[in-house]
Amino acid sequence: MGLLTTTVIVSSILAFCSGSFSCPGIWQTSLGSSCYKFLGGNLTWAEASLHCREIGGHLAIITSAEENKYLKDFAVRHHVSYPLYRYWLDGKDDESENHWYWDWTGEPIKYTPWQPGEPSNSGQVEHCLGLYGNGNWNDFKCDFKNHAICELEYVDANLL
Numbered sequence: 001m002g003l004l005t006t007t008v009i010v011s012s013i014l015a016f017c018s019g020s021f022s023c024p025g026i027w028q029t030s031l032g033s034s035c036y037k038f039l040g041g042n043l044t045w046a047e048a049s050l051h052c053r054e055i056g057g058h059l060a061i062i063t064s065a066e067e068n069k070y071l072k073d074f075a076v077r078h079h080v081s082y083p084l085y086r087y088w089l090d091g092k093d094d095e096s097e098n099h100w101y102w103d104w105t106g107e108p109i110k111y112t113p114w115q116p117g118e119p120s121n122s123g124q125v126e127h128c129l130g131l132y133g134n135g136n137w138n139d140f141k142c143d144f145k146n147h148a149i150c151e152l153e154y155v156d157a158n159l160l
């Protein structure tokens with residue numbers, strides 16, 4: 001490994017560890033090893049997921065209370081003129097009722113800050129995951145219209 005390559009790798013790792021990476025292009029904010037973008041609009045889960053993938057990422061995957069609070073605050077801060085504070089996340093339970101998984105990775109969802117009384121699977125048709133403006137989660141009908149949060153992981157973007 002050449003000195004230049006080593007220098008680039010070491011400085012990349014240092015930048016990564018110190019959190020000084022700036023998110024590329026349209027991505028608005030970062031936490032840990034991910035960048036995020038708010039999507040404002042009346043989007044079904046499938047429309048929101050497709051939009052996130054078209055810009056190189058996926059719907060947000062939340063794995064900790066820290067990330068959940070950060071993204072709740074981020075979404076509320078970027079909220080546009082719609083009255084409802086509802087944001088799509090990447091989770092689904094469409095294959096087997098109440099077995100929630102992240103669509104991007106296929107991994108089961110472990111951290112689940114559900115709204116009290118949720119997931120309700122109302123009408124037996126609520127199979128897509130969303131975040132409320134209070135930080136709690138709800139299962140929504142997938143063709144419900146919500147805003148969304150997209151996520152781009154540094155490993156996806158090949159920035160390291």
Ligand SMILES: [Ca+2]
Binds near residue numbers: 093124125126128
């Ligand atoms: Ca369900």
Ligand SMILES: [Ca+2]
Binds near residue numbers: 118119120121122138
């Ligand atoms: Ca529900």
